[in-house]
Amino acid sequence: MSVLLWGVLPYFAIVLLIGGTVWRYRYDQFGWTTRSSQLYESKLLQIGSPLFHFGILFVVIGHVAGLVIPESWMSAMGVGESAYHVMALVIGTIAGVGTLVGIAILIYRRRTIGPVFMATTKNDKVMYVVLVGAIVLGLITTALAIAAGTGGSATAESYNYRESVAPWFRSLFVLQPDVATMAAVPVAFKIHTLVGMLLFAIWPFTRLVHAFTAPVHYLFRPYIVYRSRDARPAPGMTTPRRGWDPVGTKDRESAPARTPSRRS
Secondary structure (H helix, E strand, O other), rough: HHHHHHHHHHHHHHHHHHHHHHHHHHHHHHHOOOOOOOOOOOOHHHHHHHHHHHHHHHHHHHHHHHHOOOOOHHHHHHOHHHHHHHHHHHHHHHHHHHHHHHHHHHHHHHHHHHHOOOOOOOOHHHHHHHHHHHHHHHHHHHHHHHHHHHOOOHHHHHHHHHHHHHHHHHHHOOOOOOOOHOOOOOOOHHHHHHHHHHHHHHHHHHHHHHHOOOHHHHHOOOOOOOOOOOOOOOOOOOOOOOOOOOOOOOHHHHOOOOOOOOOO
């Protein structure tokens, strides 16, 4: 079972993530969208969406720093274990709570606003369940890390994921999964990892796929120059007044009378 969970299942999730994204891009480009519902309601969206997106961004950065960068590299950069532990817990807790509050607002909005709820598919509901589960389990592991940090060095070492989960994660990319190390981590970390793999497996088939086409090029595109279409007046002539010409009885009375003419 350990080989299946920590040696086979991760590659299955990676294949679904990469293969599903390629398939979605080739055969469902018109569905590659978040199906925005801002037209139906914008007040709750303006609060929940930034909280969720900025929170999940810091959560991803924290996971990359903790799982990809080895502990020895952090020590070489002058970031000790205690400093990293405090920084990860503080930033991770703030980012996790912000993400959870943001997605709670978005789910409340989607459930209570009629048109938004009508536009919610079964696919969206499954995605929200898995996503919320991953966030909640992440906060639980953070709470366990806090409890471990206050319970003594021996307990803290057993919950140091940089010595257990992180080496297993890096071993996947060299095709030598360290199954034994991952099998020894606490149950909460195992469940969080399994839900995370499930989230990445269904990612390409949900609205989350829009994260792969974030408008990063917007930051580097040139300025757009707007020019007026109005022709410039000739020298000595005044600029014509903008807007509509008044139309009414008074204008008709002041206009010169026209004599009828016969058509030849």
